[in-house]
Amino acid sequence: xxxxxxxRYWEGNADAWTRLSRAGYDVYRDHLNTPAFFGMLPDVRxxxxxxxxxxxxxxxxxxxxxGARVTALDVSEIFIRHAIHPPAAExxxxxxxxxxxxxxxxxxxxxxxxxxxxxxxxxxxxGGVLAEAYRILKPGAFLQFSITHPCFDLKQHRNLRDEKGAxxxxxxxxxxxxxxxxxxxxxxxxxxxxxxxxxPDFKVPRSNRTISQWLNLLIETGxxxxxxxxxxPGDPMVRDHPVLQDAQVVAFFLILRARRPGTGGARNSAx
Ligand SMILES: C[S@@+](CC[C@H](N)C(=O)[O-])C[C@H]1O[C@@H](n2cnc3c(N)ncnc32)[C@H](O)[C@@H]1O
Numbered sequence: 001x002x003x004x005x006x007x008r009y010w011e012g013n014a015d016a017w018t019r020l021s022r023a024g025y026d027v028y029r030d031h032l033n034t035p036a037f038f039g040m041l042p043d044v045r046x047x048x049x050x051x052x053x054x055x056x057x058x059x060x061x062x063x064x065x066x067g068a069r070v071t072a073l074d075v076s077e078i079f080i081r082h083a084i085h086p087p088a089a090e091x092x093x094x095x096x097x098x099x100x101x102x103x104x105x106x107x108x109x110x111x112x113x114x115x116x117x118x119x120x121x122x123x124x125x126x127g128g129v130l131a132e133a134y135r136i137l138k139p140g141a142f143l144q145f146s147i148t149h150p151c152f153d154l155k156q157h158r159n160l161r162d163e164k165g166a167x168x169x170x171x172x173x174x175x176x177x178x179x180x181x182x183x184x185x186x187x188x189x190x191x192x193x194x195x196x197x198x199x200p201d202f203k204v205p206r207s208n209r210t211i212s213q214w215l216n217l218l219i220e221t222g223x224x225x226x227x228x229x230x231x232x233p234g235d236p237m238v239r240d241h242p243v244l245q246d247a248q249v250v251a252f253f254l255i256l257r258a259r260r261p262g263t264g265g266a267r268n269s270a271x
Contacts, residue, residue, distance in 0.1 A: 009183070013076075052129070112141050121209070139260055153252050156172060190241070
């Protein structure tokens with residue numbers, strides 16, 4: 001799949017995605033993945049950061065709210081238009097721009113940190129996005145990103161349910177399937193059909209990368225792997241949001257933090 005095709009698909013998703021996620025229907029993101037991401041994020045107060053693949057900015061705003069000077073980009077012009085008009089209750093100071101993650105319009109060693117909230121698995125040039133992130137980070141700076149879990153979010157995927165309807169296992173296949181990109185069609189499962197009426201399902205280009213491919217690409221790029229997280233909801237969270245129950249059985253998300261080595265071997269020297 002060509003980068004222009006990926007952009008076209010995301011332009012087609014952007015309006016419905018923004019409407020439904022701002023209405024609170026992206027439950028896995030808002031109540032599971034994003035809290036875990038921020039729980040793992042180092043202190044960013046006073047640092048300059050780049051958010052890569054920011055969408056309509058719902059994770060970029062709290063990032064800036066943590067006291068960082070944030071620049072954020074997305075390949076979709078429509079998403080960036082929405083991002084610069086955030087909901088009134090969520091003002092933010094973020095510099096937004098339209099650009100591709102694989103051609104970052106910044107000089108080498110510009111930022112103290114970079115983030116990618118659920119965007120890197122959507123970019124065909126996996127090695128390219130990691131290489132660009134590495135290039136624009138200062139020595140000692142970190143990259144933290146979340147992706148769909150390479151082991152458990154597979155194309156062949158069926159929930160097995162007990163007599164009460166609770167998921168107790170997930171049947172999975174295709175982990176080693178070839179790397180071709182295909183289009184996954186879906187919408188936020190928490191959104192009632194009324195909320196989705198008149199809105200197209202999302203069409204998301206996605207690839208298949210194994211866990212060793214992700215980790216080896218990070219290592220080959222020069223990063224030092226620093227921390228991982230696999231968010232799992234607790235029982236109170238599942239009581240409030242029953243749709244999350246299957247995420248107690250396997251991990252649907254993986255959060256990774258890696259660091260560009262500092263000069264003279266000192267880790268974290270810029271921070
Ligand atoms: C699943 S959405 C996540 C959006 C946002 N980070 C969030 O957490 O809500 C993935 C985003 O990656 C963006 N994207 C895909 N390919 C890209 C590329 N080459 N460069 C920059 N952004 C890209 C899409 O336009 C989309 O906004």
